[in-house]
Amino acid sequence: MSVRMEGKKTLVVGGGQPASLHVGIGRAISETFAREGAEVCVVDRVLERAGETAQEITAAGGRAHAIAADVGDPESCARLVNEAHALMGRIDAMVNNVATEEGDNDPLTLEVDGWQRVMDVNLRAMWLTCRAVLPIMQEQRSGTIVNTSSVGSKTTGGSMFAYGISKAGVDAMTQKLAVVFAPWGIRCNSVLPAWVATQHSMDGLMQAGFASSEEEIFEMGRRANPLGRMGTAWDVANAVLFLSSDESCHTTGVNFPVDGGTTSVIGGYQRPKNAPQPH
């Protein structure tokens, strides 16, 4: 059995997706950490959702706790970190995974309230959980933070204007924190997924009228990037595992794409004529 996170106390904010056909990224990260020997505090807006992930972990023989917190509320961001610290005694790795696109739109249609909601949940909340955890990690003289960004931080498409800008802010904040807190042995990186087959994204793409069936979404995914398939939550979780484990001990300030090659392409991706068919 591999134990790449043995003895680590971890906090996953936005890890409480209910079990569904397509697992969410935060749940996959929580389960991956636990499988590799970590104790995990799973945070979600809805306690039952966090509880489902925590139960799955404990049923498999791991250690997990569930905490309810709405990260749109500034005070909850500090409280969730303090609760996790009280439960586990230290925090070795924190993952900020919550995001919303509710109220987002194109630049001319977007309302001020929609802009504010997206910025508060996607960007301000990550700053506030970092602000709460960093003194704890300074005291420990060690710690890792991984923030879930998106290829939308670097690329443009669709009507998610505020979302992309909030994620660009996440990448910038990640690099700034990495530099400022490196002397205390604290590392901070972000991951940039693209087209991940989670329940949230599958439902969102169909509701927005991009596709009328899941098969159609997978087909679009096969053509969207050089590796020829949509990502899975486990692909992202494995990158987060590396960035949170001691294996990446000399890596900080990185905005790490998990995107099948999407951000390496200029213009629309053209599959070479002699390339084999995607799986």
Ligand SMILES: NC(=O)c1ccc[n+]([C@@H]2O[C@H](COP(=O)([O-])OP(=O)(O)OC[C@H]3O[C@@H](n4cnc5c(N)ncnc54)[C@H](O)[C@@H]3O)[C@@H](O)[C@H]2O)c1
């Ligand atoms: N799925 C994709 O294709 C994709 C692509 C790029 C980036 N991402 C990023 O990955 C992350 C997870 O995406 P996902 O597809 O698994 O979505 P998801 O909605 O399943 O995950 C978000 C989690 O955060 C929780 N949450 C939402 N609002 C909250 C709040 N105010 N307070 C506390 N918890 C809250 C949700 O309950 C959920 O558990 C997000 O940051 C998203 O921007 C996803």
